Amino acid sequence: MTRENEVLSAFEAFTGDYDSFMERTGHVKAIYGSLDRLRKFLKGRVLDVATGTGFVAHELAGLGTVKEVIGVDISEKMLLEARKKASRKEKFVRAEAEQLPFPDNSFDAVTCCLGLAWFADHAKALKEMASVCREDGAIIVMQDDGPMCVGRSEGMKRFADLAAAVTLSDAKAVLKPLGWHAVSDFTVKIDTPQHILATAVFRMVMG
């Protein structure tokens, strides 16, 4: 099985437990806390890449400044869960992060929460995000930094073995040559001091 198929089947086997796992480990609280600090960048039409069961997309759709949220993911099964939560502002589309089916400059903000480590090609995915985001928009990347499996169950350790070691520094290295610079950068504790959710907001710097 290719790594891509292994990632897909790992998430599909986990779909039913995903939301409760994220709640239990404190990820949901950390993600909502981070989004709260990012409100000024979240407006208009927003793309959520690797949306999974859609709780980031759903939270974004709850913001008055956000008019429409499109969530993409490779897993139809995860998207099925996302559609159950969806309000009229949310749409979910099966797509690979490395090949986003949207025109250039078509979103005011692009978010990607806990996605980078799972992509077959994180650099290609980040370049796609930069293409579809308007030049005056924002790309927001959130990453579970630190040892994902420390202190967690055997099942999670096996799951974490599949994750690539991609950090926000890697994202910065890909986006900087394209003119996108991290203008805000912060971390939020997840469930233990080892588990940190790191967030970076990228804006286009002209000239």
Ligand SMILES: C[S@@+](CC[C@H](N)C(=O)[O-])C[C@H]1O[C@@H](n2cnc3c(N)ncnc32)[C@H](O)[C@@H]1O
């Ligand atoms: C850890 S989940 C994150 C889901 C959601 N963003 C969240 O914060 O809960 C990672 C998601 O990435 C998706 N994924 C993995 N590789 C992908 C790819 N190449 N393109 C799009 N989605 C992908 C998986 O199907 C899974 O739903």
